[in-house]
Amino acid sequence: MTDHEVVSREAWAAAREELLAREKEHTRLGDDLARQRRELPWIRVEKEYRFDTEEGPRTLAELFDGRSQLLVYHFMFGPSYQAGDPVNSSIADGLDALVPHLHARDVTPVLVSQAPLEKLQAYKRGMGWRLAWVSSATSDFNVDLGASTPEQRGLAIVPPQAGLPPIVAQNAAATGTDVPGYLSQAPVVSAFALQDGAVYQTYATTWRGVEFLMGYYPILDRMPKGRDEGDGWQLWLRRHDEYGSE
Helix, strand or coil: CCCCCCCCHHHHHHHHHHHHHHHHHHHHHHHHHHHHHHCCCCEECCCCCEEEECCEEEEHHHHCCCCCEEEEEECCCCCCCCCCCHHHHHHHHHHHHHHHHHHHCCEEEEEEECCCHHHHHHHHHHHCCCCEEEECCCCCHHHHCCCECCCCCCCCCCCCCCCCCHHHHHHHHHHCCCHHHHCCECCEEEEEEEECCEEEEEEEEEHHHHHHHCCHHHHHCCCCCCCCCCCCCCCCCCCCCCCCCC
């Protein structure tokens, strides 16, 4: 960082004003994209999905827990996994802290994974999360929503870049499975609405589209070193109790 250009405060203020104009343009574009997301047509969910929860079997409508909006993060935790990976765990860390605020805005956030409920609950206890986490092991929910492969082996939807980044092998090892088993799952966000007893899917995104749940990235984007990942995309991420343990 010592090689960075250093100027007077007046010159810095002028450069900051120029950048501010672009930031405001970006903000307005973001507002417009948010409006377009809300205006997307909806899909009525006709299939009767069932989930294993701490309170027993629940339908998709029951996961709303009395609210009208449901945010599902398809946490990558397949049947062959022995633990959640650091990247998905970092996302759950952020969501867990936001639960009361989302509840206040009529949104129920839920983690959904294909692994058996007992595995999910054991990992949740170890991480200290309050966030609801349910298993879709007995339904086609994850497969239908593009978050799991039907056979639970082989590659799920792969990232757009050619080849597999090093983070895949690292995360596979962290979860106690192999690369094909790890990639039987994909990171997906699904949003739903409940109206007059009917459930509608309103939005979905995957891969870099889920970065809005990774609150550390916007902060790092404003720091002098930025994300500082280079070719080591996400390799720095650890579970929240593992930093400094190496």
